Amino acid sequence: MKDNIVLIGMPSVGKSTAGVVLAKIMGMKFVDTDLIIQQKYKQKLHNIIEERGTEEFLRLENETISKIEQNGAVIATGGSVVYGEDAMRHLKEIGTIVYLDLDFEYLKKRLHNIKDRGVVLKDGQSIRDIYDERYPLYIKYADIIIDENSKDIEQTIEAIIEKL
Numbered sequence: 001m002k003d004n005i006v007l008i009g010m011p012s013v014g015k016s017t018a019g020v021v022l023a024k025i026m027g028m029k030f031v032d033t034d035l036i037i038q039q040k041y042k043q044k045l046h047n048i049i050e051e052r053g054t055e056e057f058l059r060l061e062n063e064t065i066s067k068i069e070q071n072g073a074v075i076a077t078g079g080s081v082v083y084g085e086d087a088m089r090h091l092k093e094i095g096t097i098v099y100l101d102l103d104f105e106y107l108k109k110r111l112h113n114i115k116d117r118g119v120v121l122k123d124g125q126s127i128r129d130i131y132d133e134r135y136p137l138y139i140k141y142a143d144i145i146i147d148e149n150s151k152d153i154e155q156t157i158e159a160i161i162e163k164l
Contacts, residue, residue, distance in 0.1 A: 003071045004028075004095030006163065008138055010131060011079040011119050012110040013100040013148060016155065019076035022157050024091050033065050034079065040064055045078070049104040054122050066090040079130075080120040082137035090143065098160055099142035103149050104131050 005022065008014040016032055023030035033084025036043055038058065041048055049057045066076065068091075075095060081087055087155060091097060102110075111119075121130060139145070144163045148156055 002095045004073045004075055004091075005160070006075045006077060006091045006095040006097045008081060008101060008109055008141065009079065009100035010102065010134065010138075011116075012107060013102045014153060015076040015100060018100065018153055018156050018160070019074045021153065022160060023160070024148075025076040025157065026063065026074065029070070030085045031068070031070055031073045031077065032073045033061075033068070036068070037061060037064050037078070047119065048163060053136065054057050054120055056122060061086045068070045068094075078120075078136065082141060083120075088141050096143045097141050098146060098163075099138045099157065100148050101138070101148050106130065106149055107131065127160055 003137070005026070005028070007019050016034075020030050021059075022028075038044055041060065043051070045081070047142055048060070048105065058080060061078060061080060063086070065081060065084060065087035066089070068075070075091070077091070081091070099111070108127065119130075121127075144160070146156060146159045146163065
């Protein structure tokens with residue numbers, strides 16, 4: 001196992017929730033890349049996206065994450081991190097990439113108020129569109145895939161630990 005565990009996946013799959021608990025169990029630090037971006041730019045994600053646009057947000061996210069220096073951390077990423085090749089290359093170098101995979105039907109039930117969450121949606125895109133667009137990217141970058149369907153948070157964490 002590399003020094004860090006990096007969680008990727010769609011918004012609302014539980015990356016931050018699972019990340020905090022996993023970090024406690026593993027005796028590691030917890031890092032949320034969305035919080036790093038918010039602190040760096042002193043704005044909430046949805047404000048950055050609104051004010052600067054989707055493409056600029058993705059550029060800022062890619063640039064910020066590609067410079068993260070962590071050891072012994074569980075790193076929860078934003079769902080759009082997979083659009084940033086530099087960020088994903090860097091994360092793969094410093095950690096084991098764990099994709100939290102949730103079928104679209106389950107995801108739809110969890111996703112509420114996506115505008116306030118800072119979800120990257122291009123004009124005219126639906127949640128289904130971004131799911132279909134991102135899925136192959138998540139698979140491409142994943143070292144480990146965790147099927148989250150019908151699992152609660154404890155079962156997800158057990159599955160991650162088991163596969164590490």
